[in-house]
Amino acid sequence: MRTERVLSEVKKPLSLLLAFAGALGGVGCDVGGTLTAEERAELQQMALKPLPPSPSNAFADNPAAAELGQQFFYDKRFSGPLVEGSDPANGGLGPAGTPGTIACVTCHDPAKGGADQRNGPTSLAAAWTGRNTPTVINAAHSNWMFWDGRKDTLWSQALGPVESSKEHNTTRMQIVHLIYDKYRQPYEAIFGPMPPLSDTTRFPTEGRPGMSSFEAMGEQDRIAVNRVFSNFGKSIEAYERRLVDKSSAFDRFLQGNETAMSAEAIRGAKLFIGKAGCTECHSGPMLADGGFHNHGVPQRGAKVPSIDEGRYRGIPDVVGDEFNANGQYSDAKMDRLNGLKQLQTDLGSFKTPTLRNVSKTSPYMHTGAFATLWDVMAWYNEAAGADGFVGTREAASLVPLKLGKEDLNDVVEFMKALEGDPLPAALTSAPVLPQ
Numbered sequence: 001m002r003t004e005r006v007l008s009e010v011k012k013p014l015s016l017l018l019a020f021a022g023a024l025g026g027v028g029c030d031v032g033g034t035l036t037a038e039e040r041a042e043l044q045q046m047a048l049k050p051l052p053p054s055p056s057n058a059f060a061d062n063p064a065a066a067e068l069g070q071q072f073f074y075d076k077r078f079s080g081p082l083v084e085g086s087d088p089a090n091g092g093l094g095p096a097g098t099p100g101t102i103a104c105v106t107c108h109d110p111a112k113g114g115a116d117q118r119n120g121p122t123s124l125a126a127a128w129t130g131r132n133t134p135t136v137i138n139a140a141h142s143n144w145m146f147w148d149g150r151k152d153t154l155w156s157q158a159l160g161p162v163e164s165s166k167e168h169n170t171t172r173m174q175i176v177h178l179i180y181d182k183y184r185q186p187y188e189a190i191f192g193p194m195p196p197l198s199d200t201t202r203f204p205t206e207g208r209p210g211m212s213s214f215e216a217m218g219e220q221d222r223i224a225v226n227r228v229f230s231n232f233g234k235s236i237e238a239y240e241r242r243l244v245d246k247s248s249a250f251d252r253f254l255q256g257n258e259t260a261m262s263a264e265a266i267r268g269a270k271l272f273i274g275k276a277g278c279t280e281c282h283s284g285p286m287l288a289d290g291g292f293h294n295h296g297v298p299q300r301g302a303k304v305p306s307i308d309e310g311r312y313r314g315i316p317d318v319v320g321d322e323f324n325a326n327g328q329y330s331d332a333k334m335d336r337l338n339g340l341k342q343l344q345t346d347l348g349s350f351k352t353p354t355l356r357n358v359s360k361t362s363p364y365m366h367t368g369a370f371a372t373l374w375d376v377m378a379w380y381n382e383a384a385g386a387d388g389f390v391g392t393r394e395a396a397s398l399v400p401l402k403l404g405k406e407d408l409n410d411v412v413e414f415m416k417a418l419e420g421d422p423l424p425a426a427l428t429s430a431p432v433l434p435q
Helices: 002-023 037-044 064-076 159-163 173-182 184-191 219-240 250-253 265-273 311-318 373-381 405-414
Strands: none
Touching: 002 184, 037 184, 064 184, 064 219, 159 250, 173 184, 173 219, 184 219, 250 265, 265 405, 373 405
């Protein structure tokens, strides 16, 4: 009886301690005793959160719009002729002049991390682009799109590549005519009647702003076309809002599963929020601060431009975008653009990418300069990159981390633990397309 009473008294404070640890996002003892309660509390701030709403897109969570958007995402007919031909064996899409070979999925395959791992540091679509392709998975959590933030919504982001001569190389008139010819019924069921696009005198089969065929149209007809074009993007956003993480080993660890992460990954988490200083930029649920930084990544590579102004160029682009969240095609005006102006500190700055699923989205940095996460960590560890970039490098990133090989490996193991569970096959495979 005495022994039982002693054990009972011991269990009381132990149960209180476990309850306190559980409130901080983990139950039980740390593997290897590496995390303090304060560190656990800081890591808990990185737990997954529900997907935020998209006020500028009234159809963002419409299931029918998401289904239509998935078809748009996989349909190669929304592309024009290739500018640069290349052998399919190295990721190219065929001889120059070949039409209809590019879809959103070409460079953003959700079955392969949502990024482009086909052919090199930068992407090859109609032509070589000058930047590495960001992942589309979890992009719905982001406030700014592209490395330079030149788009402020996910639906407007989808409109940029289709008219880029280096990406889909087509025009909005070709887009809306294809919707009219192949997708009219599901489109009108969601968005209402389309304009009479069969009248090609009023609505030419090709054209975008700056082209005489588009500029010759009546103002109201141009607005009607732009409305269909914006709904094309809003449908794609509705689909992409389904391409989000639900759980990872890291999230399960935060929920109390002490064995979800290895001892190396737990040590890496400690370094990530501590000595390695990663949370200076990679914080919050997406492990990204939503900001833009110049870390001195050199503009080097076969297809990388010698000068890239980054956010400095992106600011006037997003402010002047007819499809931004303050424009007439937005379903709810937003105020993030009010007072947004270029600053010298924006020169050469690029958006902090999410680290969720980062183990699946190589290569890394906006130039695609690094093939592996180890390469990235080794670069930061030495504070490399002293030249070959524009603007002023942030002072904080000039400080060498001076981590040992084992520490670097632990941080990499932590980043691997950020890989989300596989998305449903129905979302990562091609849907049936209308003929």
